[in-house]
Amino acid sequence: MAEEEKLTNIKPDLTDVTDVTCPFCGNLCDDIHIKRTGDDEAEIYHACGVGYFKFKKSITKGATRKNLLRKKSGDKKAPDDAFNEAKLDACIDKAADLLLAAKKPVLFGWASTSVEATREGIALAEEIGGVIDQTSSVCHGPSTLAVQDVGISSCTLGTVLNHADLIIYWGCNPSEAHMRHMSRYTVYPRGAFREKGRQDREVVVVDVRETASTSVATQFIKVDPNADYELIHALRLAMKGEELPDEIPGTGVIKKKVMKLAQRLKRSKFCAFFFGLGLTMTRGRHRNIDAILSLGAELNKDTKVVIRPMRGHYNVTGAAEVFTWQTGYPFAVDLTRGYARYNPGETSLVDLLMRDDADCLFIVASDPVAHLPKEAARRFSNMPVIVIDPHETITSKFADVYLPCAVTGVEAEGTAYRMDGVPIRLKKVINSDVPSDTDIVAKILERVKEKRGGK
Amino acid sequence: MGLILKNGIVFDPKNGIRGEKMDLFIKDGKMVAEKDLGKKAETIDLAGKVVFPGGVDIHAHIAGSKVNSGRLFRPEDSRMRTVPRTNVTRAGSGFSVPTTFLTGYTYSEMGYTTVIEPAVPPLKARHTHEEFHDIPMLDKTGLLLLGNNHQVIEYLKAGDIDRCKEWVAWMLLATKCYGIKCVNPGGTASWAWGKNVDGLDDPCTHFEVTPREIIRGLVDINESLGLPHAVHLHCNNLGTPGNYTTALETIDSVKGLTNKERSVLHITHLQFNGYGGDSWRTFESRGVELAEKIDKTPNITVDTGNVCFEPTTTMTADGPFEFHLHQLGKQKWINFDVELEAGTGVVPYEYRKDVSVNAIQWAVGLEMVLALKDLAKIHLSTDHPNGGPFTCYAEMIAWLMSKKARAETIATLHDAVKSKAAISDMDRELDLFDICLITRGTAQTLGLANKGHLGIGADADVAVYDIGVEEKDGATIERAFRHCAYTIKGGQLAVKDGKVVNAVTGRTLWIDTKPRTDVIEKDLRKRFEGYYSVSLDNYPVQMDYLGESEMVMERCKK
């Protein structure tokens, strides 16, 4: 059992922690090495630039984080309202009151915190009769919709590492958005059946412009913006042996390039597609994904093809998993009537806001005002907002209650799921002066139940 | 506070109790003698209702990565069954793939108290445990997918049984699982290259090891480790016409091996390997032949894998089979290969009364039971949800207990059920003792000494059914077994009048295999540093994930 104890006995303030999991992007690299060199200093090894910065920032002691409570100067929220430090309990209490007074509170975020925190969030949403949604609905939600329509042939990242001889990045730029993707999982590492690493693989990149990723490609296909659906359609026809015109209409891509890609696919033994917001957030959205997933499924007749969405947030996959196993649906879950209902386009955050169909917002581990369409973000001024986040954000400027929390994966433990669904434990490498969001949400839930009289 | 269950008609096959009116005594979560009850005790008067030990489901896909994929990609299944929260229970949804809370409540409302998740991919075992954490009412454990594990296959190829044994032991402890699961051995490993195997002696892609070698290797290791349950096997060639020969060969592959306590090989959802003919057109039932084989073979047990006529979701670790099913029915398909270890597939499916093959499949599952003399060797299952949701068990029980109920169903089925199966001519009707045996005898097969019976020292898991001992009406039987009168879990009243009254927590069961890590250290480093995409340090499932748990067995050093 000694091995067991070693693995589970995470000591805070350990001076030298290996195999730390980076809580930033969907790569969920779990080989980070943190060597503490002082109270708020550390040497950080193996992380990419972004992960490095996250650890550095979280370990360095900044200003003491404060709970904030807004005192409204008038009927509506105003920028010059007093937004002052308050005791934790007062903030918990106010948050509970605001949620209980709401007819349709929306609990949003979750993708950048642990499964444990999200569990509390779902319980809270069910208790108060609200909608719970996560950042998928403005990111890879379309990917999920497409999977629900046509399914997906996929695998863990290590399967790609070991087997793939053709990597296709479509509508994504891993060199800048998932920096260690190619070096850890796809293009460069030596695999069990790809012992020469890069030399055993071809790389194709499809995008609307050249990027840092296209420089790695064996073949780069530049497609006109918003024309990916047509291009995939043409590729599917080519794979079926159908004749194509010299130029694929509306795509800016010539037939020769499509045929070259088709031939690469035919001769590959194991092809892995990765796609990003270039497909999910351009014209066609989930149907772009539908097209690529359908292509992948039918190619499995002749060769092995897998497809993976390049999930951005480090635990957006985990949020979807726990949402699903608890409610039956991966995001945009309406629990207002005591049971789960799901219909993105109706029950998703942006759609609720655009129809003024929400009256209280509870934001955890997310900064929607910074990211949502302006018209939706505007609505944050019109209703009570509760924000739980390690740092003040643009969204917290609109909050009535702001509760700082520990950085999950640096100051608090938890569980996260990598972009391929592999669950990895997040370690704690430094103590926190504020509670974790798991604890905060649990306290709010408890307070809500108390105020309700345990009904 | 103790608990007395008075005036129940008790069935307890393990202890030879066949419908005796007797009182039962419970204290601190265990069955006790009356003298050990203590001064304070509550009483529930069961007023002549039938009492079984709590159900132990030996094979149901309820938790983990592929189950959740089934939920995620089927919102249309989720909305088919929607259950609002109450002041005792959380909300739930899902007809064939219920959510975790709903899974626990529904099983409990049927009198089940222990369920085995039969297919845990090691790399994602943490996910299974996270879902276990959210399944109330039941004790749970998992069986670990090892039959297509690359390291296992390489060891077997090299004849390195000692290292293979420690690797298996290490994997079981690292994942906190209970036993060895083998799914289409060699076939799913080949599926990483888009291939399959076509029989016990067809070497798998790249490794060139045969399924027979994998099965035998794992069975030998299982015996050597002294694990509580046999190797749990999903045969090659599942779902194809004529595949009963594969089942027979597989049964013969462990000829001569013995174990005093239990079987050495457990073949799961055998119905799906019970087919004669050589095409869908000539497809026919071999249920009776399989029953005869089982009776003749002392060292195996099976579970049925019955089908019922409901829309459902197939999900197995038989990657190539699921692709094949997707191509047949053109339904959406999820495929998921897990590096170096396993592969899974999920495809929606509906068994229809007017489809000849489905009607025959229905017959196969029932024939295997009705033709079998020794019912201690067979257990009821639907391979939930592959053959149908576990909520169908009640209907299955009705079919087994009532020839009339069978006849009524046969009248609605495709004619092939009469010409290509024996079921129409089978008169046998199981009684309550038999039903208890095929749904609770699972504990014996699993090596769970404190489950599946009501003897002193057993866990106080009790199911009470509102049914007359001589009941023969199909609809009444189904109603009684779908919603029981009471369920006691760990000595606490959990269900009353078919509804959860107390959302009790269950435990995760696991075994300490005490692996000799030094023996495999070099291979562990090589695999993890070279080929796994996670670090060795992060791979094992931490104890934190188990919540309330019970270590059921410790490996003895031999």
Add this chain to the structure above:
Amino acid sequence: MKILLRSKNNVDDINVEADGVNHQLFGMTLAEIKKVAVHEGNQERTLSDFFDVTIEDEKGKGRLIVLEGDDLSKFKRIGEALAEGEVQVNGDGGMYCGYRMSGGRIVVEGNCDAFCGMDMSGGELVIKGNASDYLGAAYRGESAGMKGGRITVHGNAGVEVGSRLAGGTIVIKGDTDLFTGIHMKKGLIVIEGTAGPRVGAQMTGGTIVVSKGELMLGFKEGGSIKDPKIEGEGFSGDFKTFTGDLVENGKGTILLMD
């Protein structure tokens, strides 16, 4: 019988789910109708909280529900599961108008929000203004959408009209947006205006009749046809016939006006 529901125009913000407004009202007394449950988020309210309810011609043979008001688009699920009778919405309709309807008739005088006619299996839905997205579409994950009935939109419609259509007829007199008839397998869609891009994408069966539009590569031109008749509906003019979508080995038909 005519049941008149006059909105009090007092909906705060939160949309009100009024799934009880269907043929079941015809069997109720005035007092019972007023008490029919509606949901404002997590609050259960009654119909009379939001509508003044009156009944006219109580003993008459007709079966009519009329909704009036300025904020009718804030009411979701009007006419849900309608099996008989008529519902008239004198204004804009909210989401899910006619969801799961199997009979009867719903007429929306103004525009209608998303998901109208979803899961429809019979009856008639008429929208005199514009329809939004997912008109007569399938629920997420279902292999089949609308199975029967008829939807007519006098104005334009949004994306994915008739997705996974498995029966019935949808007529759009104006234009449609992206992916009209995507994955359809049976039934008829008529676009009298301009079909949006990617019309008929991934269809495997059924027919789309299009006045104007660009088709994808997966549609192979066959011959021409004059004054075709499809599912009992007659169309006048010369049409080119196309079969596809070949990416799905589809045998659907698009008739494109010449």
